[in-house]
Amino acid sequence: MTMQRPNTTPLKGIRILEAAAQWAGPLSSRVLAEMGAEVIKVEATVRPDPSRLHGPYPENKAGERHWEEGFGFIEVNWNKQGITLDLGTPEGVGIFKRLATLSDVVLENFTPRVMKNLGLDYQVLQQINPSIIMASVTGYGHSGPWTNYLAFGASMEPTTGLSHLTGYADREPMRSGIPFTDIPSGLHCAFAILTALEYRDRTGKGQWIDLAMYEVGTSFQAEAVIDYSMNGRVKSRIGNRSEHHAPQGCYRCAGDDAWVALAVCDEDQWGGLCKAMQMPELMKQSKYSDLTARQQHHDELDEVINSWTKTKTPTVVMQLLQEQGVPAGAVLNVKQSLFDPHLQERDFFRVVEFSGAAERVGVRPFPGLPWKMSGARNTRIASPRLGQHTRQVLSELLGMPGKDVDQLEAQQIIGTVPAAEETRNLRGLTVPLEQMMEQGRVQSYDQDYMTQLQKIWPQVQHGTGGGADAQVSR
Secondary structure, three states, rough: OOOOOOOOOOOOOOOOEOOOOOOOOHHHHHHHOOOOEEEEEEEEEEEEEEHOOOOHHHHHOOOHHHHHOHHHHHHHHOEEEEOOOOOOOHHHHHHHHHHHHHHEEEEEEEOHHHHHHOOOOOOHHHOOOOOOEEEEEEEOOOOEEEEEEOOOOHHHHHHHHHHHHOOOOOOOOOOOOOOHHHHHHHHHHHHHHHHHHHHHHHHHHOEEEEEEEEHHHHOOHHHHHHHHHHHHOOOOOOOOOOOOOOOOEEEEEEOOOOOEEEEEHHHHHHHHHHHHEEEEEEEEOOOOOOOHEEEEEEEEHHHHHHHHHHHOHHHHHHHHHOOOOOOOOOOOHHHHHHHHHHHHHHEEEEEEOOOOHHHOOOEEEEOOOOOOOOOOOOOOOOOOOOOOHHHHHHHHHHHHHHHHHHHHHHOOOOEEEOHHHHHHOOOOOOOOHHHHHHOOOOOOOOOOOHHHHHHHHOOEOOOOOOOOOOOOOO
């Protein structure tokens, strides 16, 4: 069984059996897959990965096979082989065990009771494959009073303390706007898997990785936690300001909703800010003479800085401050990030072509990996369609006869479409554009966005609608 791989693949020969959904688990194996690991993603027709039912969708419209088009699923499932397997049946569990004996890693992110109830926990898998590495990504870990609680980004982020520290002093706690806890949890899991593989190479022993997203999120608040343990202080929300730097914040610039962020970390940078603003007299004023003085007069200083920044574009302010050694960055929206010349120069975005049941997606640019290796270049293969590789995996990897595979399909243990009619016919997946703009969920809309994309990526194009099933590779 072969899939297209880059010429140099650091993780070639590593096979990961993934029974994970949503973000944290799939993101972990996606990173490893892009560096050459073979990932077999297990879903079930009775319960596909829920992220398949998330948008955005091409042209903000869910198609007839909408479960193949959700960009929420696409983004964290590059380079994987997708199979369906009903683990609620003895046959499904048996096949999963056979695949586990041929795998290096089993990755799952169910609540702790699920894999044990299925008879697929680490103690069982270790008996059939003593060198297996199992990574379990859960909200609260496999021990403790909250162990079986459900966890999603909207609930995890506040629990970890991040929301308490995010927002303005006179307002309620706020979320970051993205599934923050999921993302570092996925990357931590990838690191833990690599560590366990290295340990196995030296000792021949497998490992069970018990990763709690709660602990990942809490570790990001380490400074605030340590402050209490050393000083008894409970930190509060202070908006864009800092207890260590002043001035610091986001300042309005020329243009519609245009901003720049800056932070003055020492006296040299304070001088650089004054020089960039052509206001050297500020350095002679005692009320701005040091960090403590600038913090005490921060509101007044913000007005001074705003009077300067509002006459210039964010990128101009960023350039002027960076030239003086002051940390500063333009606040980019998603469109500006996509077209950013720095990211273009670094070839960060990767163009992927979709065909077959996902053909409506077309050819689009997607964010790439945030690192480069001198001896390897990652490649992108489109995310798998539901059950796309089931027959290939069962016949070529497990040697199952075609008639046996046919029997599994007849019993609906495997398949290529969601088993539930309400899932297949699910509509209301998208909110009309006008309503999203009224709700403030969309800032603006460019009708000619495809033309703008094609100026940078000429191969980008709309999809043509559900075509024949075909292997997708690029």
